Amino acid sequence: MKEITLIVKYSVKNGMVNDFLTALKNEGFPQIVQNENGCIKYDYFVPSFGKSNEVLLIEKWQSEKLQKEHLNTPHMQKMKTFKDRFVENTTVEIFK
DSSP states (O other), X not given: OOOEEEEEEEEEXXXXXXXXXXXXXXXXXXXXXXXXXXXXXXXEEOOSSSOTTEEEEEEEESOHHHHHHHTTSHHHHHHHHHHTTTEEEEEEEEEO
């Protein structure tokens, strides 16, 4: 299996970064994902300077297959129900 790393950038609506991070925490992210089969790393970051409306997620998985399975978990489906309240745009870069 070949490891895969994703860098996910969330452009968060003005003034809602803390609300987004709180919602993630209340739903158990990132701990739930870190306990998934194949997850090596799953951590959120905010810039200490610069873009104040950005949240960065770095994910590392044992394989692309396991990362794709992660997208179909109940908690990821639930994230879809609240993410749009906070996030304007999401970009994903994949490194193999």
